[in-house]
Amino acid sequence: MKIGFSAAQEQFRNEVATWLAEQLSGPYADLRGVSSHTAMVERRRVWEAELGRARLSSVGWPVEWGGRGASLAEQVIFAEEYARAKAPSRLNHLGVELLAPTLLSYGTEAQKTRFLEPIVMGKEIWCQGYSEPNAGSDLANVATRARLESGPNGDEWVIDGQKIWTSLAAFADWIFVLCRTEEGSRGNRGLSYLLVPMHQAGVTVRPIREMTGHAEFNETFFTGARTAAANIVGAPGEGWKVAMATLAFERGVSTLAQQMDFTNEFEALVKAAQANGQATDPLIRQRIAEASIGLSVMRYSALRMLTNAESGALSHEAFTYRLYWGVWRKKLGELAMDVLGPSGEYAHGDSPLAHDLQHMFLFSRSDTIYGGTSQIQRNQIAERALGLPKEPRGN
């Protein structure tokens, strides 16, 4: 056992850190620290292209598709340095981190050729069409349906239904959609995974306002929306398998590297506590110490998962990690509000630091919900990792 990274990996870290520092103090200084998913969209498109030219958009992809064929450890190093440099949140993270790995595993050569280059160069931004009003935790309950029709443009899928919580839908160019293609099918059978262009009359987007006051999510309505028959990943009816593979990627590298973002938030919280004197309060000090211990736990767990999983996909440990960080960050948000004290009630905070902490508190209310609630995570740990019997269901 050896804790830490190899010399070659550290060299890669230096290369990435230097490049990011140059870009974010030079031509892209305006993007430094932009964490909102909805701000400065046009500039962030340009930034995506810059990353693509440097082969840093997706270091883990094979070299032939614009990546560097980097190991899992190197991918984590990149993501860590990216967060450390306070580089802007990735406009195309759903394309880069979710769709592209799915295409690399399940896509046809033609699909890889058509879709990967525009992702790596930031030319096409993607969003994810999974959740529906009645398919949240019970994702297999999707009701959006698609049927094949012949038309003037050849065979096309025609899609009707509604997706919800589609982040980035307001500016995405494409959406990957889980929908029902076998009439009368139920549950996870009869589903397909379609790639659908957003810019068409059959697709309408309505923003959803969140408790933060921002609208980062949307509802996406399909009314006779169309896409070419070839734009299906996997065979018709295999959509569930493909969709689950995508979710496994969601639990991959990017969540492991988010500790760097957490460290930035933790540091801001400690600064605020020192500035307003709360750092001398024994109760606050204890909770800050606990938060710091949590960060170390996540760090070591991530490194362990990495070394166990160098060969490829992550194991069931990833489920425990997802549960841990969601709960940890939610508590960090609560601690932040206690550190701010009564002045935490000011809308937008009474300083930029207070604003960030308050936003973190409100946003972190969703950390134990999105991507699978803590309740679903616990069921998965119990049922998939421990092999306990499945919870009785009504359908």
Next chain:
Amino acid sequence: MDFTFTEEQQMMAGAFRELTDDLCAPAALRAAFEGRGESSAARWQRLTELGLPGMLAPESVGGMGLTLADFILIAEAAGRAALPETLVEHAGIAVPVLSALSADARGAAVLQAAVSGEARVAVSHPFNPFIVGADQATHVLVLTDHEVHLLSKDEAKLEGHQSIDALRSLARCTGSLQPGTCIARGAGASAATALAFECGALLTAAECAGLCDALVALAVSYAAERSQFGKKIGAYQAIKHQLANVQVKLEFARPVLYAAATQATVLSGRSRFGVSHAKLAATDAADLAGRTAVQVHGAMGYSWEVDVHFYLKRALGLTGMWGDRSFHMRRVQQQLFSEHLAIGPDALFGVFKELP
């Protein structure tokens, strides 16, 4: 010993709850936030029709001559309703303080108007960085350790701030305190400021208990209506146990709160212990309720469209006011280790013996 509320107390609270069910229905709160619907003045009028502003003032000035124990259910219901009007600050803090200082002519005149509801008095206290509800107030009662001032709204020169809670307005007093506005000095002033603190901490605790109640009700009704995996989500233990845990916290906060209400104005070590315990227990319950209600609603709970966040944000504001968690925990510790407070079985039951 008797932990039940009298018929009068229950009737009063019941009438108020009925009124707030109407005034503060979620649609009405949303309308208030968007500047539509009934005005604050109109809602205040409805509250004065029940005589609520003067509940704690002596009958000699037109009040009801009641005590905090009579008002505690009103404060709880105000929290449950997320009432936008600062009835609790006005009737539960400003009016008792003005009643105690009624020897001053200026104070007495405003008290009279405050009892009828003509005047609306907001409270500035050294423990809070801001004044709540000042935009609707006619006067500001400024409490300090050495002097108490009563300012007209113009004299206070208020600087308004938005709250994270869209239904509450915050303000800071920027006017300097002139001798002409002083209504108490020295020991009288510091006693009034101390009394205001105990009332404030106790009544925000009651509001938090009410918020907890409202959050549980929202989450329970959603869990009974939303289906996933072919069942109502409330049928899953992962959901129902969370809600049961909140209810346990609430039911353990309530008796503490009610006991503290009977002694809060005594201003003894024991009464302070009780008020701090009540504030800790009730804010903990509201905090867990907010967290749980969001979780039970899933992603909808994080949206603006579902009402959970209104209550969650109100609880957040109240938790920080009138002494935060650390302050009240420290006060409990100080009482425990002070030589004035006996501990052990006799002393524990002695707390109850003191109850009227």
